[in-house]
Amino acid sequence: MIESLINDDRAELTQKAKKAAPVVLSTRIRLARNLVGPPFPERADVVQRRDVLTRCAGQISALPQMNKGTFFDIADLSTLEKQVLVERHLISRELCDGEEGTGVYINKGQTCSVMINEEDHLRIQFLKTGFNLKSVWKLIDAFDSELEKTIDVAFSSEFGYLTACPTNLGTGLRASVMMHLPGLVVSGQMERVIRAVSQLGITVRGLFGEGSDASGHIFQISNQQTLGESEMEILERLGNVLKTIIEHELNARYKYLEESREKLLDQIGRAYGVLKNTHVIASDEALNLLSFIRLAVDFGMLPEATRADVDRFVIESQPGHVQYAAKEDIEPDARDIARADRLREEFTNIPTLAFDKLKDSE
């Protein structure tokens, strides 16, 4: 069912020609919205959920932003297809377990998805590569305003947008920025950063959110609070914290380079060597090695265009993607071989490391 989606070479997170930025991989914002009247999904029965689904589906597909979008009923998707969509951050794990009357709309470029009957009636999400809080907010704000013209959203003047869980009340806004922080990890500063930002109401998680580990030195950083501040205030505060983290990350990288130059070059060189020649590789190892390749791009040792390739490999090295590409049910061992084959092939197109072009400072 999701064939065309996976093979779309213009998808926001996996397209080849896209320019990717150092440190920040992508920016996502989601809004939680509910309808006036029907119970929230968890409390609703099948008939009520179906009703919400039909009511919203029509309105969503009519929006210009959803042009050429596709609707997927969760019941029609296989476990593997759902996993692939989770790995692309297009649906949540919670939606995968959704009962009858649960679905998702995904637009053509895979920048926008609307989950219906997840924890809330509607979970609207927009994503873009790079550090783009303001522009993603503009997109999602416009989409939400358009939707509001035809859908009666549950809202109170005191509490704002009403959500199933009080954690999302008010703006219903959660902004998540995916960051590549090898400098902070290697220098052992990450725990301190996590502790510091949590005091500011900001959460740090691994690549796949709650409970996932931070393989590939990739972290998801997002606002925890949704009520008591306007959307702009939330985004500005988060943005400022992220800018500080970027600064610390870059400092840590150059400090590491200064203090342990040979060690760093060796780590990058070995990562490159392994990825180019591997025959069996688990996803965790692949991600950790790819992290060093991304770092090599940031240091000027590989062309800028390689960064987007690395980001694509990170997604395509996920278990679901490897399995999906194999077109058959394969065991984890066979998956590690398939992943290695793929990476070896991709790395024939990656230029050799230019150690002489290493930039010693910004």
Next chain:
Amino acid sequence: MAENLKCSICDQEATVHLTQIVNNKIHKVDLCESCAQEKGVTDPEGFSLADLMSKTPFVATSGDDDQAVCPSCGQETVDFRRTGRLGCSDCYEVFKPLVFPVLEDMHAGTTHKGKIPIIALSRQSSKMQLKDLQEALASAVAEEAYEEAARFRDQIKTIQQAEELELAAK
């Protein structure tokens, strides 16, 4: 220890005591070994107390508080305590005394300062207005108060025409 604290989730003896400071507010939770495991407290990555609190029952400070039931969806106080979630948009009014203290701990404030869905709200209020007028019209007709009825009919017409104009503009 002077007294054995009980787990906030299952009432067993608590062995894990957590304190986290969010926005200069101190949050404390006591958990037993197995609940701590289950909630991922032992996992240093990405663990947040606010998260935990949002997904665990809100512990009653006194056992004798009122049992409320939402007239719209049937959710009861006990459901809210168990899941930490609300059943429908009307629940916020019903369970406000329970939700409010939670919000104070959880968020930067307790009043919405963000976007307002102006279009949806004005449509909802004109719908309500229309409904009120139609009811008033019906009772005026029933009471044979024709002058009043005519006035209500005119008002309904005005609102409906305004809506049609708005639709045409789209």
